[in-house]
Amino acid sequence: MAAKRYIDVFKMYDRFFNGERIDESEWDYQIIPETAKKMKGRYDIKFGTNIIPEDQDLADRLFLAGVDMLLTCGIYNTETGTRMTMTEDELYEGLKMAPKRLKLGDGKDSVMCSERRGNVMNKPIIEGGPTGAPVTEELYTSIMESYAREPVVDTVVTGVLRTVKGFSAAKNTPWEIKATLSELSYTREALYHAGRPGMAI
Numbered sequence: 215m216a217a218k219r220y221i222d223v224f225k226m227y228d229r230f231f232n233g234e235r236i237d238e239s240e241w242d243y244q245i246i247p248e249t250a251k252k253m254k255g256r257y258d259i260k261f262g263t264n265i266i267p268e269d270q271d272l273a274d275r276l277f278l279a280g281v282d283m284l285l286t287c288g289i290y291n292t293e294t295g296t297r298m299t300m301t302e303d304e305l306y307e308g309l310k311m312a313p314k315r316l317k318l319g320d321g322k323d324s325v326m327c328s329e330r331r332g333n334v335m336n337k338p339i340i341e342g343g344p345t346g347a348p349v350t351e352e353l354y355t356s357i358m359e360s361y362a363r364e365p366v367v368d369t370v371v372t373g374v375l376r377t378v379k380g381f382s383a384a385k386n387t388p389w390e391i392k393a394t395l396s397e398l399s400y401t402r403e404a405l406y407h408a409g410r411p412g413m414a415i
Contacts, residue, residue: 319414
């Protein structure tokens with residue numbers, strides 16, 4: 215019997231490259247909502263007024279519905295316009311490979327991101343930042359610094375520069391690369407000024 219294997223990045227690339235071609239609007243407005251509706255009925259998913267499930271049986275059914283939906287729909291790649299699929303064995307092998315603990319950041323500013331289960335008392339990792347929202351060059355460093363200065367924030371997530379030195383950071387241009395490097399540079403500067411230089415980005 216062949217050993218079970220998770221899907222590595224090379225297999226994933228190949229499956230997307232050779233995957234079924236699907237229009238993005240069909241994926242967004244037909245495949246995903248129609249499959250979600252089927253899973254809701256199949257697994258008897260009912261939230262009522264409580265959107266956070268505290269019932270263990272419902273939590274288990276939500277997980278099984280998620281697995282079923284992933285195996286049914288696959289994963290869509292907006293760049294290639296294709297989807298890749300996987301087997302149940304490949305999915306569970308991938309989950310087994312996921313780390314149970316992950317150190318984020320460096321030195322005194324680092325935090326340990328640990329596996330969490332339902333109704334646990336340990337504090338989750340709090341991430342602060344514009345989270346992909348557009349931010350001007352003039353305000354970028356001060357905005358990132360304001361997040362880093364919040365004691366409850368453990369890590370920061372960057373915003374997106376629309377311009378670099380006045381030039382548009384258009385997609386698939388050298389300015390897009392320059393913008394990404396500038397975002398990191400401005401964020402590191404902000405962390406230094408906030409007194410948390412080892413904070414994870």
